[in-house]
Amino acid sequence: METAGTNMQTPGEVAPRYSFLFPIGYSNSSECGYCRRTRSGQSTKRYSYYAIATSLTPTFYQKLVDRCWRRSGTLLYRPNQKHSCCPHYTLRLDSTQFKPTKDQRQAVNRFNRHIIGNTYAREAARLHPRSRAEVRRRHNVFDLVERIHESEAEVLKSPPSPDYAFTVTLEPDTFTEEKYDVFENYQRIVHREPADKISRHGFKRFLCNSPLSRETMVGPDGKERQLGSFHQCYRIDGKLVAVGVLDLLPDCVSAVYFLYHESIHWLNPGKLGALREIALAREAGYRWWYPGYYVHNCAKMRYKIEYKPQYVLDPEDLQWYLLDKEALEKFDKGHYVCFSKKEQAVGDVDTEREGVNDTNHKHIPESSEIDTIVSTQDNAVDSVAAGTHNSTASAGSEKTPEEVDDEEDEEEEEEEEDAFLLASNMPGIPSLADMEQVDMDGLVLRSDFSDTFIVASHLVIWDTEHVSQFGSLKSRIAELVAAVGPDLIGDVCIDFRKRPSS
Numbered sequence: 001m002e003t004a005g006t007n008m009q010t011p012g013e014v015a016p017r018y019s020f021l022f023p024i025g026y027s028n029s030s031e032c033g034y035c036r037r038t039r040s041g042q043s044t045k046r047y048s049y050y051a052i053a054t055s056l057t058p059t060f061y062q063k064l065v066d067r068c069w070r071r072s073g074t075l076l077y078r079p080n081q082k083h084s085c086c087p088h089y090t091l092r093l094d095s096t097q098f099k100p101t102k103d104q105r106q107a108v109n110r111f112n113r114h115i116i117g118n119t120y121a122r123e124a125a126r127l128h129p130r131s132r133a134e135v136r137r138r139h140n141v142f143d144l145v146e147r148i149h150e151s152e153a154e155v156l157k158s159p160p161s162p163d164y165a166f167t168v169t170l171e172p173d174t175f176t177e178e179k180y181d182v183f184e185n186y187q188r189i190v191h192r193e194p195a196d197k198i199s200r201h202g203f204k205r206f207l208c209n210s211p212l213s214r215e216t217m218v219g220p221d222g223k224e225r226q227l228g229s230f231h232q233c234y235r236i237d238g239k240l241v242a243v244g245v246l247d248l249l250p251d252c253v254s255a256v257y258f259l260y261h262e263s264i265h266w267l268n269p270g271k272l273g274a275l276r277e278i279a280l281a282r283e284a285g286y287r288w289w290y291p292g293y294y295v296h297n298c299a300k301m302r303y304k305i306e307y308k309p310q311y312v313l314d315p316e317d318l319q320w321y322l323l324d325k326e327a328l329e330k331f332d333k334g335h336y337v338c339f340s341k342k343e344q345a346v347g348d349v350d351t352e353r354e355g356v357n358d359t360n361h362k363h364i365p366e367s368s369e370i371d372t373i374v375s376t377q378d379n380a381v382d383s384v385a386a387g388t389h390n391s392t393a394s395a396g397s398e399k400t401p402e403e404v405d406d407e408e409d410e411e412e413e414e415e416e417e418d419a420f421l422l423a424s425n426m427p428g429i430p431s432l433a434d435m436e437q438v439d440m441d442g443l444v445l446r447s448d449f450s451d452t453f454i455v456a457s458h459l460v461i462w463d464t465e466h467v468s469q470f471g472s473l474k475s476r477i478a479e480l481v482a483a484v485g486p487d488l489i490g491d492v493c494i495d496f497r498k499r500p501s502s
């Protein structure tokens with residue numbers, strides 16, 4: 001799989017650093033991983049807009065996550081909070097304002113004590129005694145960055161020797177058997193997933209080889225920081241025991257997933273992982289920590305809001321609102337919550353909150369659901385690639401995109417309910433009338449039938465198709481533009497090239 005934007009371009013071509021996206025469309029997923037209702041149940045609906053990213057710049061993806069998007073492997077999605085049994089809200093925590101609770105402080109201290117052991121603690125106190133002022137400071141102030149690193153082998157003064165050698169390294173998000181062993185154990189034991197659902201393929205697809213390009217940037221604070229997808233690997237005596245899958249973006253550490261070996265379950269690894277990520281956001285200057293979507297009616301997600309102060313992204317004005325007591329009361333009262341409006345819009349109260357049958361929502365990609373979307377979209381790739389071919393070469397057309405779409409619909413009847421994003425009234429999304437005013441002529445595309453970028457206005461269909469024709473190539477493109485935001489049109493290349501099967 002291609003991972004960097006630059007290697008997607010023709011050599012010698014000077015082009016902006018596009019992010020390459022393939023539009024899938026707006027649809028209802030067949031199953032909800034949060035309330036476990038199926039469509040045969042009364043009120044399951046979980047509409048999202050989906051796209052596949054073949055390559056993403058961290059800067060562009062930062063803008064997407066600040067517009068309610070998230071990724072799972074190469075699948076990008078933006079949920080409709082209004083049409084969902086379990087509305088998804090984006091959260092973020094200000095690492096510079098973070099105040100760990102007593103419980104969180106204890107988790108770090110307990111872990112550190114376990115690693116260094118009593119002998120080390122006693123001997124170190126004798127060999128490297130702390131000054132009185134230092135002891136007082138530590139008593140009064142819990143410095144998260146200091147404490148989180150305190151038991152690491154490279155920080156500990158030696159002699160003496162700690163009970164265990166603890167290391168944490170930030171590594172590229174490539175597949176290794178060592179990581180897979182931890183993933184397999186975590187899914188099977190901690191997440192209680194059936195063994196036949198756990199595979200190397202699934203691990204690679206969701207948690208390795210992300211479409212984000214890897215690069216470094218220098219922040220306003222002068223600190224150099226890494227961008228891209230990484231595996232933060234925790235080892236005890238050389239054995240890998242936990243992996244934090246992270247997207248490092250210009251303004252945040254975005255937590256994708258956290259997996260650990262059952263042998264360290266008792267040490268509260270999920271909490272330690274979150275605290276280490278917050279410490280990373282703080283010390284490296286990313287500032288914000290994104291714990292992933294928050295679903296208020298899912299009890300197992302409450303742990304996310306135990307880290308404070310946290311902000312919630314309003315789906316309509318895309319501004320951040322403090323997730324305080326008042327905001328949580330709004331969540332308690334309404335199903336769909338909009339913070340930018342004065343009066344609470346109570347929509348979709350048809351969904352009760354009981355029956356939250358849930359295993360573990362520690363950043364779990366809902367694999368069955370995503371499998372469905374990803375497998376069905378392969379047909380879509382063929383159809384749209386064919387559509388582009390027809391439109392650019394305008395010859396030998398066997399099927400119009402609409403015809404192919406119809407076939408897809410028949411195949412997918414059991415799984416998917418496709419709908420028109422521009423008629424969805426989805427919060428934060430421009431309407432059809434808005435999109436008809438957007439100039440998309442300069443938008444660039446790639447297809448297998450051309451070696452260079454294709455400009456949208458050069459497509460044969462461009463003047464004949466209309467944005468309002470649901471299912472047409474032009475309307476598919478307009479949906480994608482609407483979903484990312486028309487102001488980002490210059491950052492995107494619509495990628496109709498056939499992807500190598502993952």
Ligand SMILES: [Zn+2]
Nearest residue numbers: 032035085086
């Ligand atoms: Zn649900």
